[in-house]
Amino acid sequence: IVKSDIYYDLNDEDYSQEGLGRNFTGKVVLTTGSSSGIGEGIVKLFSRLGANVVVTGRKANEVQRVAEEAQELSPLKLKPLAIVADVTKSADLNRLISKTIDTYGKLDILVNNAGAGFYGSFRAPDFMTKFDQSVALNLRAYLELTHLAVPYLDETNGTIISISSTSSTLPTPGGLAYEVAKTGVDMMTRTLALELGPRIRVNTINPGLILTNFINHTDPDVIDKVDREVIARTPLKRPGVPLDIARAVVFLASKEASFITAANLVVDGGLVYNAGGLSSP
Ligand code: NDP
Secondary structure, three states, X not given: OOOOOOOOOHHHHOHHHOOHHHOOOOOEEEEOOOOOHHHHHHHHHHHHOOOEEEEEEOOHHHHHHHHHHHHHHOOOOOOOEEEEOOOOOHHHHHHHXXXXXXXXXXXXXXXXXXXXXXOOOOOOOOHHHHHHHHHHXXXXXXXXXXXXXXXXXXXXXXEEEEEXXXXXXXXXXXXXXXXXXXXXXXXXXXXXXXXXXOOOEEEEEEEOOEOOOOOOOXXXXXXXXXXXXXXXXXXXXXXXXXXXXXXXXXXXXXXXXXXXXXXXXXXXXXXXXXXXXXXXX
């Protein structure tokens, strides 16, 4: 056994420490797209577990609302750092990192999450515009922010978790611009895990359908479709909620996951493997 303190921690054999990896007191967590949905769930859970969290998105009022709600959940009522930023702008990404470091002096956990669906027929005249917008938000911004964060994550033996989608493996007509970007996120994770280890662990979560503003989940037609199609095909018989993904992020960031890197963790109630193959005759 190699006992370098970089990649072999003798305390990993100490069973009396089990479960303590879920206490994030003193850790600094930056989650993009945390003004809504999955990202909101992630910052709230980390705040609940004692971390210093950065809340960010483009809508100032939503950033403020989530920051206040996350502070209420914090055991020590730690005030989150609230930053209004557009992740498709390099200057804003630089500001996200520099403000985080100026405020907390370090970064432990980066969660790439800000994203949106870009759907439409490949034959539509505006396909390439949609493709460029999708890649800029769902892939390029992840890579650029990660590139800026790595020098700080090197210092903390930090971790990177990127929110991809089950769409990275499930083709859907009209979904190409989104699916290609999310497939890129999966591969970015695998390659960076090889390149950034042993200091930094890099993983992806692939959510299935989660009730957020990503879909118009207050529209009766959408609710009806979710009820009829998605729940019927989901082995666990419900759509996901942000806390389902937040729990998975916390797991991957915690000491319990200290030997997990380059992984794609599907969190979808089993939907992705229920693609409707023929039943046996
Ligand atoms: P929401 O629409 O609820 O949240 C998206 C978040 O991203 C918001 O905080 C939004 O903030 C932010 N955002 C969007 N564009 C930008 C931008 N240009 N700059 C900065 N922030 C931006 O959706 P979800 O929570 O569902 O989505 C989060 C992630 O989960 C996405 O990557 C999505 O692809 C992925 N996902 C979602 C699934 C689902 O079923 N919900 C399934 C699989 C994956 P603001 O509007 O304030 O800028």
